[in-house]
Amino acid sequence: MIEILQQIVNGVAIGGVYVLIALGLTTVFGILGIAHFAHGSVSMFGGYLTFFLVTSWGFPLLLAILVALIVGFVLGMLIELLAYRPVRNANHINAFIVALGLTMMVEGLNLQFFGHEQVVIPTNLSRVFDIGGVTIPELRLYVIIAAALLIIAMTLFVEKTKTGQAIRAVAENRDAAILMGVNVKTIPLVVFAISTALGVCAGVMVGSLFAIAPGIGEWLVVKGFAVLILGGLGSIPGAIVGGLVLGVTEALAAGFISSAYKDVIAFVVMIAVLLLRPQGLMGKA
Amino acid sequence: MTKRLTFTTLTAMMALTGGMVMAEEKTLDIGVTDALTGGAAVYGLPQSNAVQMAVEEINAAGGVKVGEDTYMLNVIAYDDKANPTEATNAVRKLIDRDGVKFILGFCCSGATGAVASFIANEDAVMLVGNAAERSITTKEIANLTRTRPPADYTGAAAGTFVAQKGHKKVAVLGALDVGFYASYVDAFEAELKKAGGEIVTRESFGLKDRDMSPQLTKIRELQPDAILVVGYVEPAAFIYRQAVELGIDVPRYGFTSGSEEQFLRVATSEQMEGVWDLRPTELTLLSASENGVAYHANYTEKFGIAPSPSSPYAYDQTYALKHALEAAGTVEDTAAVAAALREMPIPAEVVMQYLPVDGKMFDANGQAYTSNGAFQWQGGNWVFVQDLPSDAAAYSAFLSTID
CATH class of the missing domain: 3.40.50.2300 (Response regulator)
Known part of the structure; x- marks a missing residue:
């Protein structure tokens, strides 16, 4: 029993990171219908930037995260304005190519600015809590709490604020939203800014829990899209449920079936879910 | 006089130039x-x-x-x-x-x-x-x-060393889809078995994996006498750190060849304390x-x-x-x-x-x-502790028999 609980705790931490990545992807996809492949690389940029601010400029960790979030916010708006807006009314393939090009560009910039070495964001959080035989490292606990708070904040923002309602309105029916007076030119800017800031948070979590290195962004975005499909395209609750399901499934698969095939097993579960619910766990039929 | 000087100068220049050609690298x-x-x-x-x-x-x-x-x-x-x-x-x-x-x-x-x-x-x-x-x-x-x-030349020596330490149940966590890591473990297991020991589980990770806590949780439940980590330094460093975080306190052996600097990017020196690296006698400053x-x-x-x-x-x-x-x-x-x-x-x-x-x-x-050596992390450094049994001539003869 303790082993199962331990594996669930293991899975929830990584699942929280998947949720943050998927939330960013799903809001962009829901509003604009863009598969924003560069999201993983942008997340890594946020992680690298935090690492750089902490280790090279001596910023306290929380201040460095705050600066990285602000930079992420602005970067997101720039990406929308300079990369995606010019092709918004063009064929979908154009946005697809822009997304691929942007991925390569951001990966290249990461490599150029931060080098090829694996980096780990230093946190000095090394305590381990033991709760009834289930061990939780302090850092993992904070990651789980932070992910939960961000998910709640994002949900409240989308459900309770006017901007959130406008985002949902554009996602539901763009033409109707225009008729209702929603400024549809501003909404994509806000969506990309929030999405990128969430991605930066995920990058910081990956960088402190594990590591940032070239190629990690690709891995992260693949997982993010898997969650997107599993939870239902464009669905925010789906991203939350899907991320946690994928994280916990991977941990349980590695612990009880085969560590060599944990990714395969997680994707088999995803395919099985889609066979039963083609629209995803929380998607609309 | 002027002509003589010019001639002398030209002769000297030619000699110098010729010399330069002769000395061209x-x-x-x-x-x-x-x-x-x-x-x-x-x-x-x-x-x-x-x-x-x-x-x-x-x-x-x-x-x-x-x-x-x-x-x-x-x-x-x-x-x-x-x-x-x-x-x-x-x-x-x-x-x-x-x-x-x-x-x-x-x-x-x-x-x-x-x-x-x-x-x-x-x-x-x-x-x-x-x-x-x-x-x-x-x-x-x-x-x-x-x-x-x-790798198997070193793996056999490592298996003998771990068996001599009295370990009977060893859990392996490694990049086992990489051929030479698998051959290290095979040779290790053969020597461990000769001494009555066994490998209780072989868990894998990919080269880009950084979260090995699911595999380590499984290993913790099996209560081995020791764990053996084979893989690149970066994932290995995470394994050593996460093993401590999960409360696994059995001896940790490895085959990674990472430097102090490389490990300390991921784990603290306290988390690394006591880890063994069983590998060819490569460069460590203290040895x-x-x-x-x-x-x-x-x-x-x-x-x-x-x-x-x-x-x-x-x-x-x-x-x-x-x-x-x-x-x-x-x-x-x-x-x-x-x-x-x-x-x-x-x-x-x-x-x-x-x-x-x-x-x-x-x-x-x-x-x-x-030669092969047993290195141990002590106070922030890899310290050479002892040679591992290594018979180069015998292995060379064995190598010649393989197609």
Whole structure:
């Protein structure tokens, strides 16, 4: 029993990171219908930037995260304005190519600015809590709490604020939203800014829990899209449920079936879910 | 008077110019292909640096004397990202476009194996560094040598050592889809079984994985006497850290060849305390020979970072090539240079502690052997504790029996 609980705790931490990545992807996809492949690389940029601010400029960790979030916010708006807006009314393939090009560009910039070495964001959080035989490292606990708070904040923002309602309105029916007076030119800017800031948070979590290195962004975005499909395209609750399901499934698969095939097993579960619910766990039929 | 002066000046100038032509140095391009970026760069980049440093030393000492000529070495390096296709392309470029006949580097087995599969048909000599897959030196390739011993040579010695420590139930966590890591574990298990021990589980991870807590949770439930970690330094460092976080307090053994600096990027020294690394007796400052101490100091000064323990394999192959070129007396006849490599004694400049076979650095398969050692993390450093039982001659004979 303790082993199962331990594996669930293991899975929830990584699942929280998947949720943050998927939330960013799903809001962009829901509003604009863009598969924003560069999201993983942008997340890594946020992680690298935090690492750089902490280790090279001596910023306290929380201040460095705050600066990285602000930079992420602005970067997101720039990406929308300079990369995606010019092709918004063009064929979908154009946005697809822009997304691929942007991925390569951001990966290249990461490599150029931060080098090829694996980096780990230093946190000095090394305590381990033991709760009834289930061990939780302090850092993992904070990651789980932070992910939960961000998910709640994002949900409240989308459900309770006017901007959130406008985002949902554009996602539901763009033409109707225009008729209702929603400024549809501003909404994509806000969506990309929030999405990128969430991605930066995920990058910081990956960088402190594990590591940032070239190629990690690709891995992260693949997982993010898997969650997107599993939870239902464009669905925010789906991203939350899907991320946690994928994280916990991977941990349980590695612990009880085969560590060599944990990714395969997680994707088999995803395919099985889609066979039963083609629209995803929380998607609309 | 003026005419005489002019004539004298012209004569002097001609003499000087002629002298300059006579003293013109020749340049010999040598190639390096290695993982300069990507996950394997922790091994490949230090190797490339080591070759560059050796070349600068050789040039500063007067170059390579081949017959009547003296050659200055020039390095042309390509990044193969430890990828077989990239490595093949890099070697093709070196041979076909750059006209290179001597190719060094090769940190990683997949990429090295791909090049080894066709190098026998090329007018070139391949000097392999850190790549540990056994099959690289079992194919009787006359123009290939390797400075690092195969992984199973070390795995057997490690198995004996762990069994002597009294461990009966060992859990393995490794990059087991990589051939040479799997062969290390196989050889380890064979020796452990002879002493009545067993491997209770073999758990895997991918080279890009950084969260091994699910596998470690499973291992914790099996209550082994010890764990064995085989894999690249970066995931291995996470395993050591996460094992402590999960409260696993059994001895941790490994086969990683990472430097202190590389491990401390991920884990604290406290989390690493007591970890064993069972590997060829590679560079660690506390156990280094005079050459090793000098190598460590020069490398650190030149590149601003401490060398990885396995990087001298590439440094040593550069000096091996220098001596082979001088012994063969040619830079054109690659067969003669390859033959000279197999006949040479261990050069005085090498850093690793090689065990000669029949008095030579490389055996008939082109394989060199170092001693194996048990290193332990003590107070922030890898400390050499003892030699592991290593019979180079017996292993060399065994290697010759494999197709």
